[in-house]
Amino acid sequence: MWRSPAPRRSAAPRHGSGRRLLLSTPIFYVNGPPHIGHLYSALLADALLRHRRLRTASPVRLCTGTDEHGLKIQQAAAAAGTSPPELCERVSGLFRQALTQAAVAYTDFTRTSEPRHQRAVRHFWGALRDGGVLYKGSYEGWYCTAQESFLPESQLAERKDAQGRPCKVSLETGHEVHWTKEENYMFRLSAFRDPLQNWLRDNPRAIFPDPFYQCVLRWLDEDLPDLSVSRERSRLQWGIPVPSDPTQTIYVWVDALVNYLSVVGYPESHGAWWPSVHHVVGKDILKFHALYWPALLLAAGLDPPERILVHSHWTVRGQKMSKSLGNVVDPTVCMEQYGVDGFRYFLLRQGVPERDCDYYDEKVVKLVNSELADALGGLLNRSTAPSINPSNTYPCFSEPCFPKVLDSREAKATSRVSAEDYELVAAVASLPAQVDGYFEGFQIYKALECIAQHVRQTNGFFQRHRPWKLDRRDPAEQLWLDTILHVTLECLRVYGLLLQPVVPHVADKLLSRLAVGPGERDLSGLRFLARYDGKPCPFEGRQLGPDTGILFHRLGKSESMKKRKQEAEVHDNQLV
Numbered sequence: 001m002w003r004s005p006a007p008r009r010s011a012a013p014r015h016g017s018g019r020r021l022l023l024s025t026p027i028f029y030v031n032g033p034p035h036i037g038h039l040y041s042a043l044l045a046d047a048l049l050r051h052r053r054l055r056t057a058s059p060v061r062l063c064t065g066t067d068e069h070g071l072k073i074q075q076a077a078a079a080a081g082t083s084p085p086e087l088c089e090r091v092s093g094l095f096r097q098a099l100t101q102a103a104v105a106y107t108d109f110t111r112t113s114e115p116r117h118q119r120a121v122r123h124f125w126g127a128l129r130d131g132g133v134l135y136k137g138s139y140e141g142w143y144c145t146a147q148e149s150f151l152p153e154s155q156l157a158e159r160k161d162a163q164g165r166p167c168k169v170s171l172e173t174g175h176e177v178h179w180t181k182e183e184n185y186m187f188r189l190s191a192f193r194d195p196l197q198n199w200l201r202d203n204p205r206a207i208f209p210d211p212f213y214q215c216v217l218r219w220l221d222e223d224l225p226d227l228s229v230s231r232e233r234s235r236l237q238w239g240i241p242v243p244s245d246p247t248q249t250i251y252v253w254v255d256a257l258v259n260y261l262s263v264v265g266y267p268e269s270h271g272a273w274w275p276s277v278h279h280v281v282g283k284d285i286l287k288f289h290a291l292y293w294p295a296l297l298l299a300a301g302l303d304p305p306e307r308i309l310v311h312s313h314w315t316v317r318g319q320k321m322s323k324s325l326g327n328v329v330d331p332t333v334c335m336e337q338y339g340v341d342g343f344r345y346f347l348l349r350q351g352v353p354e355r356d357c358d359y360y361d362e363k364v365v366k367l368v369n370s371e372l373a374d375a376l377g378g379l380l381n382r383s384t385a386p387s388i389n390p391s392n393t394y395p396c397f398s399e400p401c402f403p404k405v406l407d408s409r410e411a412k413a414t415s416r417v418s419a420e421d422y423e424l425v426a427a428v429a430s431l432p433a434q435v436d437g438y439f440e441g442f443q444i445y446k447a448l449e450c451i452a453q454h455v456r457q458t459n460g461f462f463q464r465h466r467p468w469k470l471d472r473r474d475p476a477e478q479l480w481l482d483t484i485l486h487v488t489l490e491c492l493r494v495y496g497l498l499l500q501p502v503v504p505h506v507a508d509k510l511l512s513r514l515a516v517g518p519g520e521r522d523l524s525g526l527r528f529l530a531r532y533d534g535k536p537c538p539f540e541g542r543q544l545g546p547d548t549g550i551l552f553h554r555l556g557k558s559e560s561m562k563k564r565k566q567e568a569e570v571h572d573n574q575l576v
């Protein structure tokens, strides 16, 4: 019987927002090129990373990479008429390229074929062996190569194969499973029910959003059979041999999961980061991350990760994405078509972790045109137009024009400021805290929905007061005009700051136009409309940045596509 080791001390400070954090994406199989689902995981993690960097100065890392061993890759290489190393090199490069193109600011990219990773896996295996949780047994069951996993009967369905013969397939992937009988090393997963239940009971936010936490609790009430953690080397050569038993290869999932440790220097220096880790994963690999991985960690004398952030899947026009249906969406093409920021915005604004989301092109065009090009870009364009702001400065706020009230219902009949204007000011003032809450709650889509709604509200403000109708020759009108513009630019500045984690290039363009310097862009010191509270505003009277053109070109015209491409090239040379 496995016994829990004495409580461990970790060098990673556990609490408070000022501590270091390791964010991760899954490491992706190299049996096929990247698709939008992979990019979505990476963008979620990237937005969390960027948001955190804007909030705190404490170190944060984002690790990603490629999962290169196992039967699936061995077979894919054979089918492509190439060797596994050649396939891995090529496809791993495609993932790296796609993530870089999408401006995913990863700090680490692990390939499981790297020696430093393999060394960590061998050490981890040794820790499991020394912990007494491995035993050799004869194992038989239905193996699904696509999932690299043995499946119980409950996850299988009867089908006919291409020749019309009955066969069994995985319910989840639809791929045929094969009866496999081998001598394997087994991991005593069954001994970890109580430790896992205790961990989850003590950490109700460890698996997030909550429906996935509940799902894992249910799994723990069911059968928890021991896990086969090696394969016979005669069948699987493409993997890490079991230390001191060259007849066996380490199970690809054990190998892959250890990437989260090898990246932070396991077994020597991981203590500086572990277990201050948040894993972003798709729901398809929840069991591996929420049951197997914490159990393996406990068995190896380490703490489970702090959080597992789970998201659902993208379907395409209502169908599961699959090579056989030929409906796999290539993120590289999408980014060329919709712009890097356009596509980032779409995926993060439309993707809801709790439920599957459907992809189709028209939806991208409609959303991005309406929210980025028209609402946000239009507002910037209108409020900085030379006809309305010929001095091209951040205009001054006049307190008598916009008197402070404690309650929007107090709006005076004598002032031109309406109750709706006061509501706008109050809403934008509380927006940063709201957005922080949504990022913390892994609801980036809600943060974006909320920002978009505020942008609409600000357009309403601008429209309501028709600043273009005001007569600048009249000093009183000029003061009011400047005040309207000041409030509008202050709102835009807040939106630009808050959008940085999602649309870094667009936000940079917006903030540069508003003359917000590089040192004025973090979120920790964000103050909105200081003048309304009688405080000085550092931007007032400042010369605006150069007008570098439309903030985001509407999608759908070949001309604007060309422009976007040129701009992306210029930007690539300037930004991470």
Ligand code: ME8
Binding pocket: 025, 026, 027, 028, 029, 030, 036, 037, 038, 040, 041, 067, 256, 257, 259, 280, 281, 282, 283, 284, 285, 312, 313, 314, 315, 321
């Ligand atoms: O499972 N929608 O790799 P993988 C959204 N190597 N996200 C999707 C998706 C979809 N339709 N399809 C895939 C593996 N994903 C293992 C992981 S980690 C130690 C090892 C995303 O290439 C989602 O994050 O099959 C999913 O979990 C991951 O890609 C699976 O990628």
